Amino acid sequence: MSSDQQPLLRVRDLVVEFNTEAGVARAIDGVSFDIYPNETVGLVGESGCGKTVTGLSILGLIPSPPGKIVQGSIEFMGRDLVSLPEEELRNIRGSEISMIFQEPMTALNPVFTIENQMTDVLTRHQGLTRRQAGKAAIEMLDKVGIPIPEQRIKEYPHQLSGGMRQRVMIAMALSCGPKLLVADEPTTALDVTTQAQVLEQISLLQDEFHMAVILVTHDLGVVAETCDRGIVMYCGNIIESADINSLFNHPRHPYTEGLLNSIPRLREKKVDQLPIIPGRVPDLFHLPEGCRYGDRCNRVTDQCRQTAPLLQSVTEHTAVSCFHPVTQTSG
């Protein structure tokens, strides 16, 4: 990441709403961020804050109905994905931008072989014949560290372990050489060792393929270890975005600080959930007028309760939305 580079992905003012029985839920409310080529950006935040929806929006996969991108732009290599026709978007999905999902157990189709599913992607996007695609798929499986790939490829998903399936997903996602990989909690369902291996595999391949990665995770340790930058989301907003050093050493938003303080020691054990901060996330139908974190914040003032702070740049690559950011070097 450097300032002279053009961002690969430029999300501006994204608003996503869901029509539910209880009313319109604004799951993403004015999110803006950039992703530069080759970098890894961690996207963290409590459950329900909109990480998955953000990822799905990039690929135009918001389930509709009930969901809809009501505002904003997602510019990817010069094209606005929000206004792009569906057919063109399909050509981008799985080839220029790939997404892998949390649940390796269910993300693959149980009634088709790995080969069938992988060659399907390759023949569609790369124009390969079935045969060539089969060979390319085996090579890809080898790259993600699957032993005896020419045998494994004939198997069905249920014959593979969770870690293996996630590797298959990665192989499939990278098979067309995407520029951007959205990895939505790719390791949450895996055990610690497998998790580490899978993440390592992603980093290795990232260098080989020169792609950017958006890594959605609950695990701040993973962010610290693998990401160049971190974006912290809260309740449909980005509340802080910074390079990994600033984020971990000098968190500016009280929420980020709270998250960091409540982790006993990074990487000590696998974390399935973000550390607990007292209080509750407001639900999308009863948002406070001011700062959404206000009720849980120890620095809250009247100003916070009346107006919502906007995300403001602090330095070139750090931004925070807080009227009273944590000032530097407290520890």
Add this chain to the structure above:
Amino acid sequence: METLQYIIRKLITGIPLLLGVTFISFMLMVYFGPDKTYELLGKNATQEQIDEIRHQLGYDQPFFIRYADYLKELVTLDFGHSDSTGEPVSGLLGRTMPISLALIIPGFVLGNLIAIILALTAAYHRGSWVDRLIMGFSVVGMSISFLIVIIAFQILLSSSYGLNLFPVRGWNMSTFGNYLSYVTVPTLATVFVSLGYNTRFYRAVIVEEMTRDHVRTARAFGVPPARLFYKNILKNCMIPIITRVIFSIPLVVISGSLLIESYFGIPGVGKVTFDAITTGDQPVLKAVVGMTAVLFVMAQLVTDILYRAVDPRVTLK
């Protein structure tokens, strides 16, 4: 090889089931079925005459001997002669079975195929007017009784009040043209009646499958919507579809062929069974009941094998 072994194993395990089903049906026939004695002798028979007849009918034998005889009849397919016509039962069934099959199969197959296509279309356009139109018709189809449908089709298509294109009653398979003219109206009625239920069921199955994670994955890899349906979703829906198709066979065979054959005057198994019930023709009833039990067990076997064919997670054990 694996499949063959499985079939053999399944056939063997089917034997107790077959014994159970035939035993129960035989018991019901013995205790609740018609007693021919008085029918044959009239009111004022002497005890000797009664004993004589009961001996001839085998009624004096112990229950298990009679059941064993019945099993022997089933295995050899020799059920004796019909009480009412004197025709050998096996010949009677051999003659009427093809008629019933030729009558039922087109409606059954079309009723399911069209339903699957409509269900896919509705699910594909779910929420839109296409979906609402299809589902609206399904509800209408479901709420009209079979009898009314039969009569309405007969009036519309086969009477001088309507188009008068087809014969109202009877059956003739001597040429394909004849077959078509006799099978069309019953087929239309069957399709009309089954379509609503089938479409609703299949649409629900498909829509449910559409919410699965693997469908989202497929979309994330750029699978076009039409392909998504006929490749990624349809195969996953096959287990509930197969289950429904196979389990609706008994219903179709019994209610379908009974009703249709009697309303269209078609001499099929349904008609034979109906007559046998009303006249208490035991040899025919025993044959029909036994064959139905065999059919059930075979259907189960076929279902299991088909499951395996569409879903690799199902193991043949």
